Amino acid sequence: MIELVDLTKKFKQIYAVKNLSMFIERGEIVGLLGPNGAGKSTAISILSSLVEPSGGDVRFENKSILKHPAPFRKVVGMVPQNIALYSDLTAEENLLFFGRIYRLRGKELERKVDEVLEQIGLTDRRRDVVKKFSGGMQRRLNIGVAMLHDPELLIMDEPTVGIDPQSRNYILETVKRLNEERKMTVLYTSHYMEEVEFLCDRIYIMDKGNLIASGTKDEIKQILSSEKTISITMERLNEEFLDSLKENPLVNRVTIGEKEVTILVPRDINIFSEIIKLAESTGIELNSVDNKTPTLEDVFLHLTGRALRD
């Protein structure tokens, strides 16, 4: 359906996106994952024909949308990262306004507004002004506006930033439902691993403008097939213990949290006894040592040496 070919965007001498190539098939949910500043928003702004790239092309049904954006714009719905709504208008007035600019009129417009309000669970609050809504409700309406014209492709730029877990779940369920019931294609960008793991069929991971991994969830996790993640929790961290871990030739990487240390070690090595010995010799009181199933977070850590939310 959509193909990004060698896409590059340069701001002065800095590459926001560098040689990015990816594709989205009809009916799938694709995740674009990366920390803040990875280039996700720039990539989707180019993909949605809002920003001109410095190089490369974006193709929709094999035609360049950079040269002919109109056919693509008819089928795309955009959920921006910010709340792109008129805060002085009610939920209903916002939907009516954005419906009108999509040339919806009369009964059809009213029906679509009712339908969208139902989908985003704001029917009861339709006459309340947006600025009185909670963050979660505003986010839901933000998504609702993008669905008014029944888009074939929904591009969502971090749609759950800064909201409560309940609203977040509601949004994730809504996206899942739209994909299953309407076969809506979704490009979902986030820096929340668990959202992408829950929603997406395929994932692209970006960092510093570059694509660093892509594939299905399992394919990406296979990157860590030769390694495993061990999480060690303790009452307090000890420099000597940490230095010993870092110097251990079996440990590939050490990531330090508040009361937790995560290490990557070769899959076929049993390092538990060595960790316990090390803890005893450095006077550390261990709370737990867990062998974790690799997550996308671990993959990102493995690829970049940094946590996603750093």
Added chain:
Amino acid sequence: MIGILLAKLKSFIRNPWTFLIFTFMSMFFAFIFGGTSVEKAYVPIHAVNENIKDSFIGQQLKEQEGFHFSWMTEGDLREKIETGKAEIGVVLQENDYSIIVGVNSFNTDLVQQIISGIYQEKIEREQILLAFEQGASDESNILTEMDQAMEKPIFKIESASFRGEGAFVYDNSLHRIFGFSLFFVIYTIAYNVLPILIEKREGIWDRMILSPLKKSEMYIANLLYSFITGYLQVLVIFLMFRYVVGVDFHDRFFETLLLLIPYVFSIVALTMLITAIVKNVRQFNAVLPIIAVSMAMIGGAYWPIEIVESKLLLILAKFNPLTYGMEVLNGVAVYSYPLEELLFPISVLVLMGVTMIGLGIHLMERRHI
């Protein structure tokens, strides 16, 4: 486009405070500084001889429109000047006068011109009487007949002043109303253009760009709304002063309202350019007062530009829409110029508007395809 205008209108109805605050401030300052209750400049006056008050000189002083001459003793007159209650005072004698100057302002020359003119006319009348002395039985009849004849002259003579030669008419009330209206409307318009920047940053514009709406419609709707709001503000202020306070627009009220359009357009364009140049709302809030206040000072909103002597300021004034806005409004209401006389400042305002709006939209569009 209509949809955008309706959405803006609804937002305006729910949140009209910017409009109301700046409208009120314009009226407040124009009312206070314009001294609409004291329309004429106050000049204390003393006559060495009581007869002068009832003579031709006294009558002529009463008829003066621009100044209120208040009779008093010389002691009181000097006290008024010493205490700063009056800028100047006039002491009248039979055939001579003296002006006591406390603050040398443009009023000094005007008062001197008026008094000198009255004395000159008095001498002329006396000369006429002398010429008729031998044959005339009744002095007052001669003068009455002459005055009547002067009211219906054989030739209608019109006099006009040339702009830029130092002579100008100053109507304090109108100047303040025009000045403060043109100044505060900059804020109202600017804060109605600013949402373009906010809507672009928040993604509302991106949504509209992806819709079938044309970009030209988006700009026209936003700028038209800003224009209407700005124009409405000045309209409310002018209506208030014309029909409630009773300020005299010298029978050119509707022409004044009409010729306000180029100025409002140029300010919409200017604020569009500012919005395109600044990067965020904070920068906009910092830059706007600097530009608006500078424009008001240089353009003659606070004081008549005719009294400015600095060549640099006068050059800067030529690049300031407010200068031409004041010129148009003063020209139409105070000088009663015909439209042809005002074509130059109107053209400059339109040219400025077109240039700035073009540049502003170009700068704003650089990010988008």
